Amino acid sequence: xxxxxxxxxxIPVYKAEKxxxxxxxxxxxxxxxxxxxxxxxxxxxxxxxRSWEVIERLAQADPRVIGLQFSxxxxxxxxxxxxMDQCRGDWVVVMDCDLQDAPEEIxxxxxxxxxxxxxxxxxRGKRQDPLLKRAVxxxxxxxxxxxxxxxxxxxxxxxxxxxxxxxxxxxxxREQLRFFGGHVQWMGFPTTGIQVQHAxxxxxxxxxxxAKLWRLAMDTIxxxxxxxxxxxxxxxxxxxxxxxxxxLFLLLRAWHQDAAVPGWSSLIVSLYFIGGLIIGILxxxxxxxxxxxxxxKKRPLYIVRRATPNTVLRED
Numbered sequence: 001x002x003x004x005x006x007x008x009x010x011i012p013v014y015k016a017e018k019x020x021x022x023x024x025x026x027x028x029x030x031x032x033x034x035x036x037x038x039x040x041x042x043x044x045x046x047x048x049x050r051s052w053e054v055i056e057r058l059a060q061a062d063p064r065v066i067g068l069q070f071s072x073x074x075x076x077x078x079x080x081x082x083x084m085d086q087c088r089g090d091w092v093v094v095m096d097c098d099l100q101d102a103p104e105e106i107x108x109x110x111x112x113x114x115x116x117x118x119x120x121x122x123x124r125g126k127r128q129d130p131l132l133k134r135a136v137x138x139x140x141x142x143x144x145x146x147x148x149x150x151x152x153x154x155x156x157x158x159x160x161x162x163x164x165x166x167x168x169x170x171x172x173x174r175e176q177l178r179f180f181g182g183h184v185q186w187m188g189f190p191t192t193g194i195q196v197q198h199a200x201x202x203x204x205x206x207x208x209x210x211a212k213l214w215r216l217a218m219d220t221i222x223x224x225x226x227x228x229x230x231x232x233x234x235x236x237x238x239x240x241x242x243x244x245x246x247x248l249f250l251l252l253r254a255w256h257q258d259a260a261v262p263g264w265s266s267l268i269v270s271l272y273f274i275g276g277l278i279i280g281i282l283x284x285x286x287x288x289x290x291x292x293x294x295x296x297k298k299r300p301l302y303i304v305r306r307a308t309p310n311t312v313l314r315e316d
Contacts, residue, residue: 005064006035007110007161008089012079013055015047016097020054024065026103033107041087042097043079044069059308067308077178078302080158085171085314093161094180095122101159105196109161118166118189122159124198143221156181156193165189174301176294179220222291229288232281239277243270 009027013020024040031038042065044052055067068082080094091110095101105122112120158180162170166189173183185191221228307313 003037005039005089006037007031007091007093007106008039008041008087009093009095009106010041010043010080010083010087011095011097012043012045012076012083013047013051013097014045014073014076014079015049015051017050017054019097019099020051020058023097023099023103024058024062026099027106028062030103030106034110039064039066039087039089041066041068041083043067043083045075045079046070046073056308059310063310065308066311068311068313069305069307071303071305074302075178076158077180080180081171081178082302082304084167086311087167090164091161092164092167093159095159096157100199101157102197102199105159106161108194108196112192112194113161113163116190117192118163119184119191120161121156121191121193122196123156123193124196159196160184163189176299176301177219177222177291178301182220222287226288228284232284236277236281239274 009031011023016023020042027040031040042055042058044055044067046069052067052069055065055069059065059067066086068086070079070082083094084092091113093106093109095103101122109120109122162184166184166187169187170183304313
C-alpha cells in the first residue's frame with residue numbers, strides 16, 4: 001500500500017465510456033498541480049456500456065486510478081458512498097463523470113479549503129442545463145430545504161472538496177436512503193463555496209428523467225424530514241376545527257332563523273373530501289412505515305462485483 005494520498009477524487013460512473021479518457025487526462029493534469037500523491041476512485045454503476053473496460057485500462061496504466069464495479073445499478077449516491085468508503089486521501093473531492101464539473105477547478109477548491117474550511121462547495125453560477133431541468137432543480141431544493149429544515153444551496157451539486165474528518169463521519173451514516181449533499185450539510189462542519197464554471201455535457205444527455213428526479217426528491221424528503229406527517233396532522237386538526245365551527249354555525253342559524261340545513265349534495269361532497277384526505281394521510285403513513293421496514297433489513301448499501309487489482313476493498 002502506497003503512502004496516504006494528499007487528495008482523492010471520487011466519481012460515480014454511469015454510461016461514460018466516451019468521456020473517461022478525457023476526464024482522466026484533465027484530472028491528472030489538474031491534480032499534479034496540487035500534489036503527485038493523489039488517487040482517482042471510479043465507481044462503475046453498471047450502465048451497460050464499456051465504461052468498466054476503460055477503467056481497467058486506466059488503472060493498469062496508472063496505479064493512482066482505483067476502480068470498483070457494482071453487481072447491479074444501485075444509483076449515483078450509492079456510488080459516491082462506495083467511493084468514500086474506499087478513498088484514503090487527506091482531502092476528498094466528489095464530482096460527476098460527465099465533464100460538466102471542470103477538473104481544473106479542483107486546485108481552487110483545495111486552496112480555499114486551506115483557509116480553514118472542512119467543506120468547500122463548487123457553486124455553479126450559470127448552469128449549462130435545459131431550462132426545465134434548472135426549474136425542477138430549483139423547486140426541489142426549495143421544497144427540500146423547507147421540509148427538511150436543512151439549507152441546501154441550489155447552485156451547488158455534488159462537486160465539492162471535504163476534509164478527512166468529514167469523510168470519516170459521512171461513512172458512519174449507513175441509512176438506506178442516500179442523499180450525499182444532505183448528509184454533508186447535516187453534519188454542520190465549517191462550509192463555504194466558490195463560483196466555478198459549469199460546462200455543457202460532453203456526450204449524450206442526462207440519464208435523470210423527470211420520473212427519476214421525482215422519485216429521488218420523494219425519497220430524500222422522506223429520509224430527512226417528518227414534517228409531512230406533522231403537516232398532515234395539522235391539516236386534520238384544522239379541518240376538524242373548521243368543520244365543528246361550520247356545523248355550529250348551521251345549527252345556530254337553523255335555530256334562530258328557522259332555516260333549513262343544507263342537505264344531501266353538500267354532505268356527499270364533504271364525505272368525499274374528508275375520505276380522500278384520510279386516504280392520503282394514511283398513504284403518507286404507509287410510505288414512512290415502508291421506509292422504516294427497509295431500514296430494519298440491514299442490507300448492505302451496495303455490492304461490489306469486481307475491483308481493479310490495485311484496490312484494497314474495505315468492508316461496507
